Structures are given as structure tokens and as C-alpha cells.
Amino acid sequence: MKVEIDTKLCKAYANCTFEAPEIFEVDDATGKAHILDDGSLENRRDEVERAVDGCPVGAIRITE
Ligand code: SF4
Structure with a gap:
């Protein structure tokens, strides 16, 4: 499993850190x-x- 974050889209809303703080x-x-x-x-x-x-801006993607 690979995960990518599109840093151009990421606006630091931090929802991802709430949902998966160890990741x-x-x-x-x-x-x-x-x-x-x-x-x-x-x-x-x-x-x-x-x-x-x-993620409110769809910046996280599972690629495989
Ligand atoms: S939830 Fe999306 S926009 Fe917010 S910090 Fe995480 S990746 Fe960035």
C-alpha cells in the first residue's frame, strides 16, 4: 500500500492527523x-x- 499527499492541494486542515495521528x-x-x-x-x-x-480538498490518495 502506498499513500501520496498532493502538497499543492494540502491546506493544513489537519483532518488526516485527527483520523490517523500515527501516520x-x-x-x-x-x-x-x-x-x-x-x-x-x-x-x-x-x-x-x-x-x-x-481530507476536505482530496489531497490524500492511495496509489496501490
Ligand atoms: S486533511 Fe488534507 S488538507 Fe488537511 S492536512 Fe491532511 S492532507 Fe492536508
């Missing part, structure tokens, strides 16, 4: 989300899917 973090300096631990994504598909659904 997503918003960088205070850049104001963009990034992935903390992509090694645990496969076991956390439900959280990732909630983050995808919760």
Missing part, C-alpha cells in the same frame, strides 16, 4: 502534511481510508 503529521514550517511511518500503512488501511475521506 500523518502537519509540518508547522511548511504547512503541509507528510507521512510519518509508511512501514505500518498496510496494517492501518482503515485509518488511512478515513484520512482520505476526511
